[in-house]
Amino acid sequence: MDVTQARPSDDELLGAVRRGDADALEALVTRYQPRVYRFGLAMCRDPADAHDVTQDTFVSMVRGIQGFRADSTVSTWLYAITRHACLRKRRRRKSAPHGEVSLEALPAGEHETLRARTSSPEEALAAQEHRTLLRAAIRSLAPSQREVLMLRDVEGLTASDTAKVLGLSVAAVKSRLHRARLELRAALGPVLGTGSPNRGQPCRNVLTDLSTHLEGDLAPGTCARLEAHVATCPPCQEACESLREALALCRRTSLPVVPQSTQRAVRQAIRSCLTEHGTSPRPRSRAHPERASRHEGDR
Template sequence: MERDDERLLAEAREGRREALEELLERHQRRIYRFGLKMCRDEEDAKDVLQDTLLAVARGIRDFRGQSSVSTWLYSIARSFCIKKRRRGKYEPAEEQRVGSEGEEEVTRLPDPARPADETLAGRQVEAALEAAIAALQPMYREVLLLRDVEGLTAPEVAEILGLSVDAVKSRLHRARVAVRESVAPRLGIPEPAPARPAGEAACPDVAALFSRHLEGEISSDLCAEMEQHLAGCPRCTARCDSLRATLTLCARSPAPEVPQAVQHSVRQALQRFLTERPPQA
């Protein structure tokens, strides 16, 4: 996709209108998904999509490709999401607060019996994931969305957010653990009650460690220690399995179809802009 983006970008900057339209069309569903999950309001997400695509059209000649097209697009989309937030429209009444020291205050979902209908069960898990992501504070939500839903690298996320890579990863680990805690009861992966002899040390925070492992942050020695612990601790194994399942769900989150009315509105706005100021080399 990146190679195709680069080709379309080069052609768009040379003044080929159809290349610009194709470039915007191929990214519009992902931008719309990001807007929906950040704004939590369909009308706001529509505005974010249209404003983002128009901003890209206006700035296409000045974009020199120092970052990827995806990074550029999400940076613009995020700026419009922030404007929506400053107007106070889309913050939830109650957010899932992630503690400053890594402790999360999590509202656990009920743990009902697993439904016989697997399709229904799948929808329930997806709904639980959506609710868990929506409940995060925006600073954690956007990191999780960009890294685990949209699939950007940690350095790309850092560039978009204007943070260090370390800061991005710190927020990411906390967001992942918080979402896992909410979704786990729906995954059907039982966590056995801890059973350790008196005086034995408590289990490490394996979910956070596993998240750090995925980002290449723990040493081989620590990784070996974690594997040794997991071999003898079914509860921690279940926690890691549920985190892995949660991240798989994030990565598979479908990009919604952009409503036809929105596509029509975006096309009209682009046509007006391009007619008034066609791109030039």
């Protein structure tokens, strides 16, 4: 397969990797490395662990690729492997302290509201700060909420794929997701400008109903009542806006730049694994010697 042509699908790449195509393997790793690293970093909350987890994930991928059955997608498979690698890490570190990180731990000055900053000329800087604050808020969630929020709202998996990765029912995923979104909004409170006690609390269940609605699960009648209520109740209106804003921040999260050392370690681990198993895929693209040599140079 010439991976320099039109973007091949995951399944096409997978098929080519199984036939021993080294370029396809490289393309698959390049495609998923930032996602695996981002998810690993969010779950482990430690760059050194995310480094190890990324490496372990791709080694497991290479080992399991011949046995992989297409009853799930490549992405759900990889997220599931990453998650298991994170769980193994967590178990190993059980003795280590793992206090939850709170927004209060952020440097002074980062509590200003995001809303107040959107008109700032320093938008790039503001965006960077939003990312930092969002990361801290996500890190403050309990692990079971963090993983569901990461997969559904940051990585953009469907609820059904999220359920596959986590080994849960779709109903269980959604119930955790609604709680996680409310927690995230609360953790981002000072950022979203919802921290003032004078604003009043939203009415009971309104935020859960909104989250349910966003999943396409709210009955039309309930939806109409929710809309009518929110239109006339300022605390609910504000709460709903802030929840939507929090989720928009999640969806806008950009992919991280995977550290060079991690990228090198991943390639090295894959090479060792392939040598060990004596099934080294061979580079096919002899027509692109400059490309092949550049890849070597990266390593």
